[in-house]
Amino acid sequence: MSSFFLLFAGFLATGVPIALALGIAGTAYLYLSGNGMMALMLPQRMIAGVDQFVLLTIPLFLLAGALMNVGGVTERIVTFARAMVGHRRGGMSSVSILSSGFFAGISGSATAEASALGSILIPSMAKQGMPPAYAAALIAVSSVMGPIIPPSITMIIYGVLSGASIGQLFLAGIMPGIGIAVGLLIYASWRARRDGFPVTPRMTARERLAATRRTLPALLLPLIILVGIKAGIFTPTEAAAVAVGYALIIGFVYRDLTIARVWEALIATALVSTSILFITSMASIVSFVFTLEQVPQLIADAMLSLTENPWMILLLLNIFLLVLGMFLEPISILILTMPILMKFQALIGMDPVHFGTMVVLNVVIGMATPPVGILLFIASAISGEPVGKVIREAMPMVGVCLLVLTVIALVPQVSLFFPSFLN
Amino acid sequence: MQDRTGPLTRFVASYIWLVRTLAGVSMLLIVVIMLAQVFWRYILGGSLIWAEELCRYLLIWQTFLVLGLAFSKGEFVVLEFVPSLLSPRLRWLLKAVMAVPIVVFLGLMAWYGWDFASRFDRQTIPALDFIWTALSGEALGLSIRWVYVSVTVGLALLALHVLGDLAVSFRRQVINNLEDTASDADCTAAGTT
Numbered sequence: 001m002s003s004f005f006l007l008f009a010g011f012l013a014t015g016v017p018i019a020l021a022l023g024i025a026g027t028a029y030l031y032l033s034g035n036g037m038m039a040l041m042l043p044q045r046m047i048a049g050v051d052q053f054v055l056l057t058i059p060l061f062l063l064a065g066a067l068m069n070v071g072g073v074t075e076r077i078v079t080f081a082r083a084m085v086g087h088r089r090g091g092m093s094s095v096s097i098l099s100s101g102f103f104a105g106i107s108g109s110a111t112a113e114a115s116a117l118g119s120i121l122i123p124s125m126a127k128q129g130m131p132p133a134y135a136a137a138l139i140a141v142s143s144v145m146g147p148i149i150p151p152s153i154t155m156i157i158y159g160v161l162s163g164a165s166i167g168q169l170f171l172a173g174i175m176p177g178i179g180i181a182v183g184l185l186i187y188a189s190w191r192a193r194r195d196g197f198p199v200t201p202r203m204t205a206r207e208r209l210a211a212t213r214r215t216l217p218a219l220l221l222p223l224i225i226l227v228g229i230k231a232g233i234f235t236p237t238e239a240a241a242v243a244v245g246y247a248l249i250i251g252f253v254y255r256d257l258t259i260a261r262v263w264e265a266l267i268a269t270a271l272v273s274t275s276i277l278f279i280t281s282m283a284s285i286v287s288f289v290f291t292l293e294q295v296p297q298l299i300a301d302a303m304l305s306l307t308e309n310p311w312m313i314l315l316l317l318n319i320f321l322l323v324l325g326m327f328l329e330p331i332s333i334l335i336l337t338m339p340i341l342m343k344f345q346a347l348i349g350m351d352p353v354h355f356g357t358m359v360v361l362n363v364v365i366g367m368a369t370p371p372v373g374i375l376l377f378i379a380s381a382i383s384g385e386p387v388g389k390v391i392r393e394a395m396p397m398v399g400v401c402l403l404v405l406t407v408i409a410l411v412p413q414v415s416l417f418f419p420s421f422l423n
Numbered sequence: 424m425q426d427r428t429g430p431l432t433r434f435v436a437s438y439i440w441l442v443r444t445l446a447g448v449s450m451l452l453i454v455v456i457m458l459a460q461v462f463w464r465y466i467l468g469g470s471l472i473w474a475e476e477l478c479r480y481l482l483i484w485q486t487f488l489v490l491g492l493a494f495s496k497g498e499f500v501v502l503e504f505v506p507s508l509l510s511p512r513l514r515w516l517l518k519a520v521m522a523v524p525i526v527v528f529l530g531l532m533a534w535y536g537w538d539f540a541s542r543f544d545r546q547t548i549p550a551l552d553f554i555w556t557a558l559s560g561e562a563l564g565l566s567i568r569w570v571y572v573s574v575t576v577g578l579a580l581l582a583l584h585v586l587g588d589l590a591v592s593f594r595r596q597v598i599n600n601l602e603d604t605a606s607d608a609d610c611t612a613a614g615t616t
Contacts, residue, residue, distance in 0.1 A: 014521050015506040017499035024528045043536035043574050050486050053475050059450060059482070060457070234461055241457030263447055266454075270446035270489055275498040277486045329500065372502050 001295055004029040023282035026289045042285050049284030050277050053237055054160045058153055059273035060240030064247045065107035066265040069116045071251030073218045077102045078120055080215035087202035090192025092125040093138055094185055100142035101181045104149035105222035110367050113146035114139055114375045118382040129198050136383035137393035140375040141368045149177035151225050154330045154360050156236050161338045164352040166236050167229040171418040172357040176408050183400035217250045283332035296339035310348045317344055318362055325366015333363045357415040358408055365401045442492050449485040453478050473550035480570045487577025491584035515596040522585050529582040536574035543568045
């Protein structure tokens with residue numbers, strides 16, 4: 001098992017793409033452990049890693065987000081957030097957090113969120129006199145809300161792998177999403193007071209009303225998805241297709257969408273989803289190899305030999321996931337660790353939806369932690385600031401997210417508020 | 424760019440055009456079929472029983488077909504921990520060395536993938552048979568092998584892209600010892616946008 005991790009880390013550090021590092025290390029491990037003839041079965045695993053109906057939600061939700069973005073919805077959301085909180089001290093930082101929260105309601109992906117909002121908001125925060133590294137860190141960490149506030153690609157994958165209800169998981173994501181938004185807002189206003197960020201004049205009541213009217217249709221999308229899935233009108237995959245249809249309709253009604261833009265969005269989405277699906281495909285090679293070598297059992301035994309106290313197991317499990325999250329992206333973590341996770345969920349006796357919310361929140365926070373925090377890299381590339389500086393600014397904000405994670409893990413009533421309320 | 428011969432540049436440009444077009448068409452088909460499915464079920468009260476299967480196969484082909492292009496466009500998540508410490512020349516060398524296990528792995532999987540696909544020669548695609556029967560009264564009889572063969576095609580193309588990117592960045596990084604930005608990816612896509 002250690003040979004797998006050594007190989008994987010070696011490939012990763014030398015610049016081999018994560019997907020290929022997973023596949024090569026997994027295959028090499030198979031040969032090293034004397035099961036080389038099983039490699040004949042790997043292409044079947046690669047196809048199985050993509051050949052699932054619910055995985056269609058990945059390109060579809062990405063496409064809905066892309067269409068909203070080129071259709072001018074992103075700008076509308078930012079204007080709306082400015083109308084709400086722009087007049088506060090260091091207003092643009094609060095605007096960024098609020099925009100991220102709203103954007104999370106139309107996009108299920110953190111990376112899509114960081115690149116769409118970062119290109120608009122990082123320059124405008126810098127223009128308002130905030131350090132660009134701080135602006136970049138704020139976008140990176142706020143984007144964590146993307147897969148927490150429904151819809152969420154990560155939660156769909158979790159639901160498929162674990163059998164937990166996707167509709168319930170979506171509802172359970174609302175409270176942690178709000179928690180992160182509030183936590184970051186408090187931190188941002190503290191920073192704004194401490195560093196004396198400037199204040200912008202308040203918009204007039206008429207401007208605010210206009211901004212609300214122009215944004216409302218976009219903000220209705222999460223409601224349509226939630227109601228649709230909860231009421232059993234459509235499956236998550238169909239909900240994703242409906243989201244695309246909705247994005248097309250409001251894009252053409254607002255007249256920001258053209259056929260050429262839609263065509264480019266289709267191609268760009270195919271390219272981005274391939275990079276995600278190739279990871280799920282390669283991760284399912286590794287999970288096959290792991291199962292063959294009984295790695296989940298080994299890890300579970302190792303953890304149980306340390307302690308049998310449920311609270312300690314919960315803590316260890318979260319640390320284990322956070323460490324994995326430093327190196328891997330959420331979907332591959334879920335594919336790789338699901339057998340272990342299921343074992344521990346039964347052992348601790350946690351509610352499946354509560355447990356799932358905790359796990360998803362945990363692995364998603366990993367996207368904003370170094371060294372492989374993809375969100376930090378995206379925000380750093382947009383801002384032109386070195387990753388190191390962005391990481392330093394991001395650390396306290398990641399702390400805010402970890403605080404939310406702790407509350408979610410320890411108090412089941414928080415994440416289960418909406419799921420039980422609406423049942 | 425200047426050292427490229429005319430026919431090669433034209434060939435690469437038309438290959439990229441073809442892959443992009445197929446990717447766009449595939450995405451469009453998925454969206455249209457899924458929306459049609461929802462429409463049929465809730466407005467017309469029927470169901471398109473072939474929709475789910477067809478969309479899955481489209482997704483498989485789409486995923487593997489555009490792998491190479493996605494790689495060259497820099498869509499893959501890469502951690503450049505060691506490379507960022509090296510000079511452009513050494514970085515190219517490291518990339519060339521790391522290309523060996525990558526190409527061996529991709530070649531092996533492409534080979535095994537062909538083997539795997541050929542085992543399904545007699546199994547036909549039910550969704551296409553169903554549609555064809557509705558249209559012409561006869562089953563199409565297309566083997567499911569032609570879905571699974573996408574792994575071989577995609578991984579082979581990806582290996583070619585890995586080698587092609589090395590060749591394109593050779594001049595810039597090794598001869599001129601210049602920083603290799605995302606420029607080689609842009610060069611490959613230059614003819615298309």
